[in-house]
Amino acid sequence: xxxxxxxxxxxxxxxxxxxxxxxxxxxxxxxxxxxxxxxxxxxxxxxxxxxxxxxxxxxxxxxxxxxxxxxxxxxxxxxxxxxxxxxxxxxxxxxxxxxxxxxxxxxxxxxxxxxxxxxxxxxxxxxxxxxxxxxxxxxxxxxxxxxxxxxxxxxxxxxxxxxxxxxxxxxxxxxxxxxxxxxxxxxxxxxxxxxxxxxxxxxxxxxxxxxxxxxxxxxxxxxxxxxxxxxxxxxxxxxxxxxxxxxxxxxxxxxxxxxxxxxxxxxxxxxxxxxxxxxxxxxxxxxxxxxxxxxxxxxxxxxxxxxxxxxxxxxxxxxxxxxxxxxxxxxxxxxxxxxxxxxxxxxx
Numbered sequence: 001x002x003x004x005x006x007x008x009x010x011x012x013x014x015x016x017x018x019x020x021x022x023x024x025x026x027x028x029x030x031x032x033x034x035x036x037x038x039x040x041x042x043x044x045x046x047x048x049x050x051x052x053x054x055x056x057x058x059x060x061x062x063x064x065x066x067x068x069x070x071x072x073x074x075x076x077x078x079x080x081x082x083x084x085x086x087x088x089x090x091x092x093x094x095x096x097x098x099x100x101x102x103x104x105x106x107x108x109x110x111x112x113x114x115x116x117x118x119x120x121x122x123x124x125x126x127x128x129x130x131x132x133x134x135x136x137x138x139x140x141x142x143x144x145x146x147x148x149x150x151x152x153x154x155x156x157x158x159x160x161x162x163x164x165x166x167x168x169x170x171x172x173x174x175x176x177x178x179x180x181x182x183x184x185x186x187x188x189x190x191x192x193x194x195x196x197x198x199x200x201x202x203x204x205x206x207x208x209x210x211x212x213x214x215x216x217x218x219x220x221x222x223x224x225x226x227x228x229x230x231x232x233x234x235x236x237x238x239x240x241x242x243x244x245x246x247x248x249x250x251x252x253x254x255x256x257x258x259x260x261x262x263x264x265x266x267x268x269x270x271x272x273x274x275x276x277x278x279x280x281x282x283x284x285x286x287x288x289x290x291x292x293x294x295x296x297x298x299x300x301x302x303x304x305x306x307x308x309x310x311x312x313x314x315x316x317x318x319x320x321x322x323x324x325x326x327x328x329x330x331x332x333x334x335x336x337x338x339x340x341x342x343x344x345x346x347x348x
Contacts, residue, residue: 002333003030005068007059007083008075010034011185013097015046016322017072022052024326024340026333030067033059059083065090070332072325073097078115084126084143085119093332094143095325101126101145102213112209129328131337132269133159133221138331146328147217149320150176150210150232153243155217156272156292157312160265161247162221166258167308171248172228174214179237179283182316196236204232239317240283245310252306255298262296270338271319271327281313289315290323290341 006017009032021027032042034056042054057063061083064071071087073080073096080098087094103109106120117123127141128134130152138144147155154174161167177200183191190196211230218226259277266272271290275281281293292314299307314320323341330337 001028002026003028003068004070005031005064006072007033010037010045011074012181012317013321014074016317020322020326020340026335031064033057061086081119085122095146095328097146097321097325108212112212131327131331138328144328146325148210148213149182149241149316151213152320153241153312153314154214157243157245157294157310160262162218168248168250169222169226173246174228174230174243176241176243177233177235178241178316179239181239200233200235202231202233208232239315241314241316242283243312247308249306249308258296281311283313285345286313286315287345289343289345290319292319
């Protein structure tokens with residue numbers, strides 16, 4: 001049995017980790033931390049955990065190191081840096097759900113997060129935890145940088161055509177829409193019900209911090225530098241991300257050939273579903289699951305090479321965060337990759 005601890009477990013991703021790991025056949029949760037809620041039962045914060053007696057405790061690593069082999073970090077960006085370093089020095093494995101170890105360049109991290117990276121040598125050791133493009137490296141990793149939710153949706157949608165050089169890499173536009181849980185659980189006026197309900201708005205255009213993460217992964221696949229246009233939107237629902245991706249093809253290609261490419265590329269992937277021709281991904285179909293649903297479409301009116309439209313849907317809290325973290329854990333410890341994750345979406 002693998003002993004795991006969740007650091008920063010009072011937010012949405014922490015709650016989903018608790019839920020998934022409680023049902024995992026190979027795992028025991030030995031600690032869940034929260035500074036604000038230390039001493040209180042987890043079930044007082046997450047009402048769906050009425051059957052658990054786990055109590056939040058303060059994050060004091062000297063009291064936690066000996067109680068877990070693997071640590072999931074759901075701490076805020078910028079604050080995970082030192083904790084990851086301390087755990088690594090202590091010989092513990094880490095899956096970090098913050099952005100602190102996703103970017104390989106300390107300079108790029110500082111540019112986008114407006115703070116220096118104080119442990120930049122560890123950036124080379126951290127493995128970007130997207131199994132569909134990085135599974136072999138994940139197996140041997142001691143530090144996993146769990147991808148962001150928007151990047152997971154965008155990268156999975158684009159990986160097949162970028163890897164096989166089907167598209168003009170300078171023409172990528174990612175138009176993505178997310179539910180409000182993507183902003184976290186701390187109360188803030190822009191995410192209050194009356195502000196969000198019956199409204200859709202774009203935000204973070206050209207400055208969203210997930211942009212360099214998407215570009216880094218796509219550049220690694222293409223072996224050349226890629227820049228994208230990324231436009232996130234906030235929509236009035238609890239959870240889910242729908243990304244509509246526009247890109248120009250290098251040559252005229254049949255839609256059936258593109259669909260075949262996607263099916264073959266993800267043929268052995270347990271959590272990517274390529275939908276039949278004409279079927280549109282929907283966030284409700286992936287809600288509460290670790291699946292990513294993808295469909296592809298051609299716009300033949302757009303000129304010489306045609307335009308390819310890719311639509312992908314994920315649950316931002318599962319495949320975009322906690323479920324993906326559990327998938328990474330399964331790979332790291334040679335568990336069945338789908339263990340604890342084969343849930344279907346709830347009925348309405």
